[in-house]
Amino acid sequence: MDSSDGDAKPVTAERNGDVSFWWRARGSFPPRRPSLPGPTSADVCIVGAGFTGLWTAYYLKRAEPSLRVVVLEAAFAGFGASGRNGGWLTSALPGSRDRYARHPAGRAGVLDLQRQLQQTIGEVARVCHAEDIDADLVQGGELAVATTPAQDERLKAELAADREWGLSEEDVRYLSAAELAARVRVAGGMGALYSPHCARIQPAKLVTGLAEAAERAGAEIYEATPVTRILPRRAGPGLDGAASGARACTVFGDVTAQFVLRATEGFTSRLPGQRRELLPMNSSMIVTEPLDDETWQQIGWNGRETIGDSAHVYMYAQRTSDDRIAIGGRGIPYRFGSGVDHRGVTQPAAVSTLAQVLRDLFPPAAHYRIDHAWCGVLGVPRDWCATVTADPASGLGWAGGYTGHGVAAANLAARTLADLVAGRSTERTVLPWVGHRARRWEPEPLRWVGVHSLYALYRAADHAEAGGSARTSPLARVGDRISGIP
Numbered sequence: 001m002d003s004s005d006g007d008a009k010p011v012t013a014e015r016n017g018d019v020s021f022w023w024r025a026r027g028s029f030p031p032r033r034p035s036l037p038g039p040t041s042a043d044v045c046i047v048g049a050g051f052t053g054l055w056t057a058y059y060l061k062r063a064e065p066s067l068r069v070v071v072l073e074a075a076f077a078g079f080g081a082s083g084r085n086g087g088w089l090t091s092a093l094p095g096s097r098d099r100y101a102r103h104p105a106g107r108a109g110v111l112d113l114q115r116q117l118q119q120t121i122g123e124v125a126r127v128c129h130a131e132d133i134d135a136d137l138v139q140g141g142e143l144a145v146a147t148t149p150a151q152d153e154r155l156k157a158e159l160a161a162d163r164e165w166g167l168s169e170e171d172v173r174y175l176s177a178a179e180l181a182a183r184v185r186v187a188g189g190m191g192a193l194y195s196p197h198c199a200r201i202q203p204a205k206l207v208t209g210l211a212e213a214a215e216r217a218g219a220e221i222y223e224a225t226p227v228t229r230i231l232p233r234r235a236g237p238g239l240d241g242a243a244s245g246a247r248a249c250t251v252f253g254d255v256t257a258q259f260v261l262r263a264t265e266g267f268t269s270r271l272p273g274q275r276r277e278l279l280p281m282n283s284s285m286i287v288t289e290p291l292d293d294e295t296w297q298q299i300g301w302n303g304r305e306t307i308g309d310s311a312h313v314y315m316y317a318q319r320t321s322d323d324r325i326a327i328g329g330r331g332i333p334y335r336f337g338s339g340v341d342h343r344g345v346t347q348p349a350a351v352s353t354l355a356q357v358l359r360d361l362f363p364p365a366a367h368y369r370i371d372h373a374w375c376g377v378l379g380v381p382r383d384w385c386a387t388v389t390a391d392p393a394s395g396l397g398w399a400g401g402y403t404g405h406g407v408a409a410a411n412l413a414a415r416t417l418a419d420l421v422a423g424r425s426t427e428r429t430v431l432p433w434v435g436h437r438a439r440r441w442e443p444e445p446l447r448w449v450g451v452h453s454l455y456a457l458y459r460a461a462d463h464a465e466a467g468g469s470a471r472t473s474p475l476a477r478v479g480d481r482i483s484g485i486p
Helices: 023-027 051-063 108-132 150-162 177-183 203-216 265-269 293-297 346-362 407-420 446-465 472-482
Strands: 040-047 070-071 088-089 143-147 172-174 191-195 199-200 220-222 227-231 245-250 253-262 281-289 306-309 316-318 325-330 372-378 386-391 396-401
Touching: 023 203, 023 372, 040 051, 051 070, 051 203, 051 396, 051 407, 088 407, 108 199, 108 372, 108 407, 143 177, 143 253, 150 172, 150 446, 172 177, 177 191, 203 220, 227 253, 227 316, 245 472, 253 407, 265 281, 265 372, 281 346, 281 446, 325 346, 325 386, 346 372, 386 407, 396 407, 446 472
Parallel strands: 040 070, 040 253, 070 220, 143 306, 253 396
Antiparallel strands: 088 199, 143 191, 172 191, 227 245, 245 253, 281 325, 281 372, 306 316, 316 325, 386 396
């Protein structure tokens, strides 16, 4: 939901920012790793120690232990979206099926990408077991809930499209209001789509365990080491005799490598020349204090499914391992000039709006205290489709643009990057997001005006649909055209 909803009652959180609740729930931040000690060389240098960068380092070292893999992180491992997200390990496609189908692999390639994302849930669970990572992982599935007739009609249309694309009853099915209530009692719930291909996780626990697993495999992680520039490979040795690899430049010296891989997602705009590549979309979250047993008996939610609604300005939620409700949505959707937050501090209005969403959907939880609020940014390409690329000629590669579906997608993208870097031809290297390119975002102020106009239209559409119309508001269709969503 958007923070501009004037109907929300003022609500404050006990804590705002401090990166995220997930880090606080661990008990403490992990000990800081050292910064890069000076100029060095590596086989592979990875910029960004979030899920994409850490999974890539892990798989590279597991496949070829002799490689020297260096990971550079501006803050600490998991500082960005990887340690702040809603905790959905979902197989949802990070982009448009129709756009991916324009790839030479066509519809078959899209279905293969979907299948591999579904299998990624099990792959993450396998690594967690093998590496003794306790990420509070529970594969309870995913519920997309309708609370208005228009939302319900959109769910049914989405199901019809899923069937047309070959998804079976085992992949996704419609639940009636009674079937939904048997799982979780959402106020006004008219129906839902249920998919088993999703798990709840605790993001900070997963990213911490993954960083430690990558280090055990032999990867080197340097924190508090901002990369100021990424340069492609030169044609040959320079006049100074320096190596001709690609370079990641830092204040502590350059890392020269055969490949430099960018895994910076929503923070990509901070790199020179990259300000318009990925738009840093803002998302906010709140979490309640723990709910008592009597309240949970009223709500249900014993399956620990992840829950989202079907509004245009949507929410996403989970029941945490210690029986809180964590719920998120859009705060200020975009900051002028591709700005990002300061250590997760979110706007008071966003806290109030999300608290109202909580009260509306789960009335038995209305009187519980909001313990923590925070925000972060996710990376959005202009066509809303993720990409995985590695170019041997320049020595540069990158992955990202997951549009909020990155917890599982980052794992598959990382395995794909590892294959591309190694020159292996696999079922992953022919997926339709490999080599995909989107046009750049518009310059300011068009970028700011466009995004804020988009969400103003979506808010207005949600308000109109709340009146009971069974048809999607035309305002939302105008918003879709502005966004570029087909």
